Amino acid sequence: MRTIYLDNSATTPLDPLVKKAMDDFWYKKYGNPSSLHHKGREAKQELIKSRKKVAKIINCKPEEIIFTAGGTESINMALIGIAFANKKSGNHIIISNIEHPAVLATCNYLDKHGFDITILSVEKDGILNPKKVEKAITSKTILISAMQVNNEIGTIQPITEISKIIQAYNHRKHANIYFHTDSCQAGNYLNINVKRLGVDAMTLNGSKIYGPKQTGILYIKQDTQIQPYIYGGGQENKLRSGTENMPGIIGFTKALEIAQKKKATESKRLEGLRDWFIKEILKQIPDTILNGHIAKRLPNNINISFMGVEGESMVLFLDKYGICVSSGSACSSTKLTASHIIMALEDNHERAHSSIRFSLGRYTTKKDLEFTLKIIKQAVEKLRNISAV
Ligand SMILES: *Cc1c(COP(=O)(O)O)cnc(C)c1O
Numbered sequence: 315m316r317t318i319y320l321d322n323s324a325t326t327p328l329d330p331l332v333k334k335a336m337d338d339f340w341y342k343k344y345g346n347p348s349s350l351h352h353k354g355r356e357a358k359q360e361l362i363k364s365r366k367k368v369a370k371i372i373n374c375k376p377e378e379i380i381f382t383a384g385g386t387e388s389i390n391m392a393l394i395g396i397a398f399a400n401k402k403s404g405n406h407i408i409i410s411n412i413e414h415p416a417v418l419a420t421c422n423y424l425d426k427h428g429f430d431i432t433i434l435s436v437e438k439d440g441i442l443n444p445k446k447v448e449k450a451i452t453s454k455t456i457l458i459s460a461m462q463v464n465n466e467i468g469t470i471q472p473i474t475e476i477s478k479i480i481q482a483y484n485h486r487k488h489a490n491i492y493f494h495t496d497s498c499q500a501g502n503y504l505n506i507n508v509k510r511l512g513v514d515a516m517t518l519n520g521s522k523i524y525g526p527k528q529t530g531i532l533y534i535k536q537d538t539q540i541q542p543y544i545y546g547g548g549q550e551n552k553l554r555s556g557t558e559n560m561p562g563i564i565g566f567t568k569a570l571e572i573a574q575k576k577k578a579t580e581s582k583r584l585e586g587l588r589d590w591f592i593k594e595i596l597k598q599i600p601d602t603i604l605n606g607h608i609a610k611r612l613p614n615n616i617n618i619s620f621m622g623v624e625g626e627s628m629v630l631f632l633d634k635y636g637i638c639v640s641s642g643s644a645c646s647s648t649k650l651t652a653s654h655i656i657m658a659l660e661d662n663h664e665r666a667h668s669s670i671r672f673s674l675g676r677y678t679t680k681k682d683l684e685f686t687l688k689i690i691k692q693a694v695e696k697l698r699n700i701s702a703v
Pocket of ligand 1: 519530
């Protein structure tokens with residue numbers, strides 16, 4: 315049976331060129347970048363090169379890049395590190411209600427440690443209104459975190475507008491509110507220029523951009539007050555100690571370079587496939603709802619509620635035909651809780667429980683989607699009949 319992988323927002327396969335770039339770093343260039351001898355210096359040179367390449371892509375200084383073990387770690391480091399380092403200035407943090415669990419759970423931890431968290435609701439189309447952010451800011455606010463793209467419904471958030479509001483406030487009140495964005499889903503398709511976005515901190519990961527899992531970066535603007543998250547030998551600007559994961563760093567860098575090179579053509583190609591697929595599902599299958607904004611969404615994201623069909627049953631039905639999709643977010647799809655993202659759009663359990671995410675990728679073809687559409691129609695017919703009995 316052939317696999318049709320439509321779960322690229324959960325993770326992507328490794329690009330063969332990324333693997334090739336990593337190959338030398340297992341047996342040949344195995345040195346520790348902190349060592350003085352030639353094997354150490356060799357690794358150190360490669361580390362410096364990678365940092366420069368990543369810095370150029372996101373438009374920052376090399377010293378502002380911290381290599382980490384993925385999105386979750388970068389987010390923990392940014393939120394916990396900034397919160398505790400700025401406690402004297404205030405204890406208020408603002409996030410949205412559709413953030414990834416890495417943000418929500420970290421804020422839950424901070425809430426238990428003396429911080430006051432405001433969770434803003436997004437609009438019905440899944441977009442955070444910058445005016446709401448402006449209203450939520452108080453003299454105690456030290457940090458705002460908003461994702462650049464939502465992982466479940468693909469909505470693109472107005473990061474630049476939110477940044478302008480924060481900068482204006484900081485300027486007017488001589489305040490110093492930091493702005494972090496979770497860009498894990500943005501690396502393949504969107505502008506990740508930190509100056510244009512106007513952010514002080516940004517998280518990216520490798521596992522969503524055809525790079526190795528457990529790799530990523532945290533961009534931290536120079537002079538940001540942040541305390542280390544992991545203590546030890548002082549690597550990564552003293553913020554993230556531990557011997558560098560050289561194969562991972564090389565792999566992440568290569569993956570990011572390829573993603574940026576393919577950005578324009580892949581976005582255009584996938585937008586075409588996405589719009590066709592959405593149109594056909596809504597036209598051919600009754601009682602279906604598109605979740606998220608119709609235009610302000612990632613080129614590869616389709617999220618639809620098939621009313622009357624239980625999401626998990628649909629995932630398993632499609633899986634029998636080799637088709638991989640997800641219901642709710644990947645992290646909660648093994649739990650039978652309604653998606654907090656779809657619930658944020660409307661207080662409707664049925665809509666949340668029947669939502670399916672199709673996330674297209676580099677290897678997705680029109681033929682894959684035609685076959686998927688055929689199987690979905692069979693699934694809906696069969697599964698709706700079951701619930702009616
Ligand atoms: C995948 C993802 C994360 C977590 O990244 P890991 O590398 O799996 O730790 C965080 N935020 C978003 C939006 C994601 O899609």
